Amino acid sequence: MKIVISKKAKIGNNVKIEEYAIIRDDVEIGNNVVIGSCSKIDNGARISDDVKIHHGAVVSTIPQDLKFKDEYTLLKVGKGTVIREFATLNRSTGVRPETKIGENCLIMAYAHVAHDCIVGNNVIMANSAELGGHVEIGDFVVLGGIVGVHQFSKIGAHAMISALSYVNKDVPPFIVAGKKPIQYEGLNVVGLKRRGFTSERIEKxxxxxxxxxxxxxxxxxxxxxxxxxxEPDEDVNLIVNFIETSNRGIIR
Incomplete structure (x- = not known):
């Protein structure tokens, strides 16, 4: 069994590193982390506590962007996040100091998070979901299998994107979007109820x-x-602000 771990890497307590994993110099790994077999943790990775990285995943490699000039950048993975087999996560280009994955996310097999993305907490990316550069994903978003998200697009909190969809504009919070071309399909009622939203709140x-x-x-x-x-409230303000600050325009 061969494991390549740089002596310069900072590794916490109770970390399990499986066979043929590679961990580079400028890496920080928290406590109770699992690094799966044949995975690679590259320079700039900042892995929080309780993260599980499965077989063959590649974390914090350089961005796939021709403008990248080897700037010092990071990729941060929040506490409790799970990264499944062969997912790829790139660090940022220098436009932002870091690509950021939130806490308690599930990034399934073959998913891709490109440079400069910001992914919120409790996000689920199903198999082969792909984020272009500079994408922003709100908390509790669910991306179905083989969803593609165009660079610079934004998806609001609690939204769900149906499988096989292509997101090329901004998707407001709380909704389900899908089909080709992508369009509004209604509220994400099931998801909102699971997260404790009352019927009155959903109706508003x-x-x-x-x-x-x-x-x-x-x-x-x-x-x-x-x-x-x-009457304005937190939810209404979130929707209005999201739309008013959209650069790509919202889906219709």
Missing amino acids: IKSVYDIIYRSKYNVSDALKKIKDSI
């Missing part, structure tokens, strides 16, 4: 999206109607 969110997607209004007029007719 639905009333916001009825104005955006089920009326004759364009996006600007829909936002004005929401502000004029719906």
